[in-house]
Amino acid sequence: MGVLDVRSVLEYVPYFRGTLFVVHVAESLVDSEELVDALLDLDALQEIGVKLVLIAEDDRAASLYDRSRRCEMRSACVQASLSAGACAVERVREILGRNQVPVVSSGACGNFDELSVQLAVDLKAVKYIALMDGNIPMRGGKPIFSILEREVSQAADVTHAYVLEMAAEVCRRGIARVHLLDGRRRGVLVDELFSEEGVGTMVHTDSYREIRPLEEEDIPELLSMIARSVVDAKLVDRTYEDILARLDAYSVFTLDGSIVGCVALYPYPDDDCAELGCLYIKYDYAGHGYGRALCQFVEKKAKDLGFSHIFAVSRSAVEYFRDHLHYAELSRDVLPAARRRALELSGRSSGVFGREL
Known part of the structure; x- marks a missing residue:
């Protein structure tokens, strides 16, 4: 989107304030230079009143936590992964309750593992954001900016269709917006969240349009x-x-x-x-x-x-x-x-x- 229009950002602040986003970070992105931009943008979201949960794929929470601290995020690390069960989930809730960002490991592979999705559902997140290392669905060489959950099964000539279907299933479980973003793209979070069309793929329920x-x-x-x-x-x-x-x-x-x-x-x-x-x-x-x-x-x-x-x-x-x-x-x-x-x-x-x- 280039230089961001401040007026368009201000339009979104009232909608985002007080809501909760779950952000799942692919394992290969945790140590990447590009992730710094995303963390700084997440810190800015926290400043305008967005509640955040950071999930690191597999067991990379400690590394992701260290990177969040370098970006001066108000974060705290959950020592146990989500695979540890109720104790990890309760720790996430505790950290959220004191206005910090919980950083937790999924304990599993993939961007849509069952425990990460269930955590988002239980916390009533309004967005599930998957920061991926490529594999963004495309049609005709261009991103699919948005698609209704109920239209995913009929989508034709789409790359990485399985990713779309997984995102659609998250919507069916109660998350209104699922964003599939290329975490290697600089500024991807701001460009996606503060414009109607965005730069990645959003799978959504009817209420978006x-x-x-x-x-x-x-x-x-x-x-x-x-x-x-x-x-x-x-x-x-x-x-x-x-x-x-x-x-x-x-x-x-x-x-x-x-x-x-x-x-x-x-x-x-x-x-x-x-x-x-x-x-x-x-x-x-x-x-x-x-x-x-x-x-x-x-x-x-x-x-x-x-x-x-x-x-x-x-x-x-x-x-x-x-x-x-x-x-x-x-x-x-x-x-x-x-x-x-x-x-x-x-x-x-x-x-x-x-x-x-």
């Missing part, structure tokens, strides 16, 4: 998000009051709680149709299918409401509606009378596109 109704407190964020397109005359200008008056029409696309896109559905019941409007995806998130997902969402909503047709009016997204969504180009004459008058009064040279539902 969500399309939900717009709430009144979201309106200022929505207005600021679409402001550039309004200034460039790509979207119609809207005020706080305009949106509040039709709040039920708007939906937003969120990634990990952050709004990255929006859409509206304006019904015309007397004409048996609805309008798809205010479609927008933040520039940094274009090209990932989020716009299509929003369109499919409102199409289904319109169909469920009993409408037979949906239409959109646009002059900046002609190719998108025509070539990507395969909407038909229509005459303005097909528009509901009130919508046609509003378009003519606006003086905008917009096209009309639509499809049957």
